[in-house]
Structures are given as structure tokens and as C-alpha cells.
Amino acid sequence: MDKTLAIKTNNLTKVYRSFFGRKKVLALNKLNIEIKVGEIFGLLGPNGSGKTTTMKLLLGLIFPTEGNAFLLGKATNDIKTKSRIGFLPEESCFYRFLNADETLDFYGQLFNIPKKERKVRADSLIKLVGLEFARKRPLRQYSKGMLRRIGIAQALINDPDLIILDEPTSGLDPIGTKETKDIISELKKQGKTVLLCSHLLSDVQDICDRIAILDKGTLQVSGTIDNLLSHKDLVEMQLRNLSDETVEELKSFITERDGEIVSIRHPSNTLENLFLKIVQERRKSTDSVTHSQ
Ligand SMILES: Nc1ncnc2c1ncn2[C@@H]1O[C@H](COP(=O)(O)OP(=O)(O)OP(=O)(O)O)[C@@H](O)[C@H]1O
Ligand SMILES: [Mg+2]
Secondary structure, three states, X not given: OOOOEEEEEEEEEEXXXXXXXXXXXXXXEEEOOEEEOOOEEEEEOOOOOOHHHHHHHHOOOOOOOEEEEEEOOEEOOOHHHHOOEEEEXXXXXXXXXXXXXXXXXXXXXXXXXXXXXXXXXXXXXXHHOOXXXXXXXXXXXXXXXXXXXXXXXXXXXXXXXXEEEEOOXXXXXXXXXXXXXXXXXHHHHOOOEEEEEOOOHHHHHHHOOEEEEEEOOEEEEEEEHHHHHOOOOOOOOOOOOOXXXXXXXXXXXXXXXXOOOOOOOOOOOOHHHHHHHHHHHHHHHOOOOOOOO
């Protein structure tokens, strides 16, 4: 297999059979995708379109009805490769009586990471996902967003080369979402490959290099965000310090040359940026924040 590919699927197909083998569901239909080493790839699609099924097939948690897949150059049933993969499932199942430290230590032991190293990794991951304030609380006391955060830390405990995240931002507040996007971008900077699925399209647009859209188990489109989204026939400029007069002059200049002015407007901030600005400024000004999560 090509060394530049982290994931490759060949006609990957999954038919679920219900009890007694009577009713069949074609969850994934001949999927062919290639994900390059070092890229962030987003799998999109409506509910039930086959995203989680794809991830489970890649991880070898379920078996394909037809076709096959390769991860880091190896077949999906290769045991050695598993230690190079991190996975955040759609719904994490933790031992609820363990706290964050104990949970990460437990997963670290599963990967045979030495005790000292486990402690170092747990410390830095707890910091990374912003759970220092609650690290000694049992997970049964965690909110949905806090469980998602510890799930992300768990997925990274083995310092994986390939990280598969099933809806990493679900249940997170806008700050948690932003932090998670930053973590994912940082992983890319470290040369890691990330496959994620999310229903939050703007998040996907912010961080993914390439995406694929599934519907009813069938690949509809795939490509780079830029190629899929850019309007090649339009040009956008953002200009500062122009008087109304100059704007008028520019307009006539363009129309004289047969250009069409589609829109002229003042760009607005995104709601996400506004939210982050307000909350972060408030947090900065109040030193002793009591977390209410
Ligand atoms: N264990 C199963 N047995 C039978 N059918 C299943 C099973 N798991 C999933 N399916 C079916 O396979 C299809 C794809 O499901 P999948 O969970 O992969 O979708 P998804 O894209 O992850 O959806 P969501 O966005 O809701 O998480 C659905 O029709 C679902 O009902
Ligand atoms: Mg799913």
C-alpha cells in the first residue's frame, strides 16, 4: 500500500442482518476513500448514513460484508496497528467510579505504558482537555461535555498516529468546541492523521483538509474543502479606509469593464467568535471562577 496513505478502503460494504437474518440494512455501500497521512478528514452525512459503521469497520470492531480496508498500511485486523490508533466512540463507556486520573491510568495500562510515563501523559492530557479542576471527581459526577473531554484524552493516551473521532464536539459548549478544534489542528501539526465525523458543518469546514459526504451508505462527493466550496467565478476582496466616493468610483470602474457586482457589504463577525470573545473576556476579569459544569 502507498506509504502516503493512512486509510484506504476498497468497496467497503456492510449489510446488517437483524435477528433471525430476516431484515437487512445496507449501511455502507462500496465505499472507496483514501485518507493521506497528516491530513484531517471529515466524514459527513445525515443520521443513519453510515459514518459510525465506517469507523467501526476501520477499527475492526465489525466485519465487512464485502470489500476491505487498510490502516497505516495494514489490514484492519492487524493487532500491532491498534496500538497506533486512538478512537473516540460515539458514546464513551467509562467506569463511572474512577476519576479522570484513574481513568487515563487504566487506559494507559491497557497499552502497556510504563507507570511513570502514564502519569506524565495523564497530566498533560488532563491539562489539554481542560479538566484539571475536576480530575479527582468520579466520572459519574461529570457533565456530558466533561465526559466528552475525558473521552478525547483517553483517545490520545497512547500517543496515536491515527486518531478516529466519532462526533468529538457533540455535547461541548462553544469554548469546548473551539478547544477541541484547536487540539485537532495541533495533532495535525504533530504530523498525525485525524478522521472525524460531525454534524457541525462549520466546525468541519474550519479544520478539515478534505471531506466525504455519505448518504444512505453511499459516497456522494469527496474532495478538498477549498475545491468543493469555492466559487471559482467570484472574487472577494476586503478593503479598509475607503471613502463612500472611492467605493462609487470603484463600482463604476468595475461596471465599465463588464464586471458584475454581486454584493458589497460590511463583513460581520461569527456568533462563535462573539461568544468566545465575551466569555473569555469575562473569565479573564474574574480570577476565581467557580466552574458550574
Ligand atoms: N448493529 C446494527 N444492526 C442493525 N442495523 C444497524 C446497526 N448499526 C447501525 N445500523 C444501521 O446502519 C445504518 C447506518 O448507521 P450508522 O450508525 O453507521 O449511521 P451514522 O451515519 O453514524 O448516523 P448518526 O449520525 O445518527 O450517528 C442505519 O440505518 C442504522 O440503523
Ligand atoms: Mg454515528
